Amino acid sequence: MFRVLDLTRLYPGGVATRMFVDxxxxxIKVEDTETGDYLREISPKLFEWLNTGKKSVAINLKTEEGRELFYKLVRSSHVIVEGFRPGVAEKLGIDYGRLREINDRVVYCSINGYGGGGPYSGLPNHDINTVSVAGLLDPGLFSDGVPRPLTVQVADVGSALLCVIGVLSLLLRGVGGRVEVSMMEAALLFNTLNMAITYEGADPSLTGKYPFYNVYKCRDGYITIGAIETKFWRGLCRALNRxxxxxxxxxxxxxNELSREFGKYTVAEALKLLWSHDVPAAPVNSIKDLEKDPQLVARGFNVNEFLxxxxxxxxxxxSRGRAPRLGENTVEILMELGLSHDEISRLTELGVVIK
Known part of the structure; x- marks a missing residue:
């Protein structure tokens, strides 16, 4: 079995390493001895979803003894995932260059905001900052010309999936190495279509500014239309007798013409009509009502589990088991490394580990 050391907090690293669990x-979550993963407090449910099946060892990597314990873990591990700002891992002595000396077959993945080089590399950031640099909030993409925050974290999740892909590529080849994923460049990937159309001198068309790709209000809710191909647009017009x-x-x-037409129907009536004419259409679900959607239910969605x-x-x-408490598996893991109960107690008293 491959072993992953997860040094990350919050969303991107949590998604990536949860995928590895599955x-x-x-x-193994290698957490600090002070607060651990902030998600425990920010969103207990998200923490549970992203960390079910993992173990937690709490080590103070700022101490020499703590680093030595981590180095022992590295010797028996295959993958390391970290989400520090560029330069932090080097200061801690746990960067790829140092760990490669301990285990030259280890696959080391860094997830960061803007990449390891460039004028923004050391800046603090979150998803909204990286997607704005990558052009996802270009005012021209919005129908009213006013940029606004995205409602989902595409850079966080995108960088997590790219981390998994990069790590698996090296593991499949049976070699060690370093994978770097920046959230900004993950966001660029999501913006590829808009960039290509813009650089061709045209106006990105899948942004809600045109009638064939938009959201429409019905009498009791909203639906989405994705009639990109001519055949689907024709089917839409015929379905509405327009x-x-x-x-x-x-x-x-x-x-405006289509808005008036859809205002005559309920969501169920509009969808029945559109689907009968083979038009790409779907309901706009609220998050609270996701478990009522028959397609999501058929695919196994429920509000209590990570799908x-x-x-x-x-x-x-x-899901396997549950998410760990901070340091819950410290004793178990350190004993696997050959430490005795007395040694673990001494390290606990010194604040090198918590259990």
Whole structure:
């Protein structure tokens, strides 16, 4: 079994290492002895979802004895994932260059905001900052020309998935190495279509500024339309008995025409009509009502569990156990490294570890 040492906090690293758990890896959260992962307080449910099946060892890496314990863990591990700002791992003595001397086959992944070089590399950041640099908040992408925060953390989750891909690529080749993923560049990946269209001299069209790709209000809720291809746009116009709109797919004024049409229907009525004409349409679900959507329910969604989106050999990975308390597995893991109870007690008294 592959062993992963998870030095991360919060969202990106948590998603990445949770994916490793579900792929069958043994994941150990290496947490500091003061606060550990901030998610325990920020969102207990998210912490539980992202850390179920992991173990926790609490080590003070700012102490020489703490680093030596970590080095022992590195010798028996295959993957290390860290989410420090560039330069912090070097200060702690746990950067790839140092750990490669201990285990030259280890795969080391750094997830950071802007990358290891450049004028922004050492700046503090969160998802909103990295997506804004990557152009996802370009005012031209919004129908009213006013940028606003995205409602989901695409840079966080995108960088997590790229971390998993990068690590697996080295493990498949059977070699060690360092993977770097910046949240900013993960956000760029999500912006690829808009960038390509813009650089071609056109206006990005999948942004809600055109009638064929938009959200419409019905009598009792909202629906989405994704009639990108001509055949789907024609089907939409025919479904609504508005064939006069067929040549107005890129006419922004047609949004008002369609809004009036959809205002005549309930969500259920509109979807039944559109689906009967093979039009890409779907309901706009509230988060609180996700468990009522028949498609999500059919795919195994429920509000109490993390739903891993992977289905491998017709089976979806299931949660194993629960999320650990801070330092819950310290004694167990240190004893695996050969330390005695007396040695662990001494380290606890010195504040090198907590249990």
């Amino acid at each position: 792929l069958g890896f043994d994941v 064939e006069d709109l067929i040549n107005r797919q890129f006419d922004k004024e047609a949004i 891993n989106p992977l289905v491998i050999n017709d089976a979806r990975p299931r």
